Amino acid sequence: ILDDPDLKDIDPTILKHCHAAAAMCILEAGKQKADIAAISTCLEDCKLDKERIEQFCTEYQKNKDALEILLGSIGRSPLHITDVSWRLEYQIKSNQLHKTYQPSYLVTLNVENSDSGSHPDVSFSCTMEQLQDLVGKLKDAAKSLERATQM
Numbered sequence: 001i002l003d004d005p006d007l008k009d010i011d012p013t014i015l016k017h018c019h020a021a022a023a024m025c026i027l028e029a030g031k032q033k034a035d036i037a038a039i040s041t042c043l044e045d046c047k048l049d050k051e052r053i054e055q056f057c058t059e060y061q062k063n064k065d066a067l068e069i070l071l072g073s074i075g076r077s078p079l080h081i082t083d084v085s086w087r088l089e090y091q092i093k094s095n096q097l098h099k100t101y102q103p104s105y106l107v108t109l110n111v112e113n114s115d116s117g118s119h120p121d122v123s124f125s126c127t128m129e130q131l132q133d134l135v136g137k138l139k140d141a142a143k144s145l146e147r148a149t150q151m
Contacts, residue, residue: 083110
């Protein structure tokens, strides 16, 4: 959105807020299974003109089924990490037979969802720097959570 030439004159912060507001409107409409009349009324209350409301409703109607499928796949609560396992992988040669000597970590997160029990594990590969960055962000999140619970 920020790279669109038609929007280059708009403050990026305002553009991000508008994008977030539109996304929330779409998600709430999908979550509530709102019909076009309800969406139109809501957008009229927000002082949008008829042409934009019609365009929004047309696009929403086109993508409504895909949105409902996507929302249904997310579930009601986020995944919960129950365990983490990792192993060091050391790549000696590439598929072109060049020596590379690149260490990487294979990380597997065991997750579950309170709505439906177990889920397939989440696995990814990362370099040492990426793993250190992840650990740092997790420590920051833990500190933020501690501060929030002490208030």
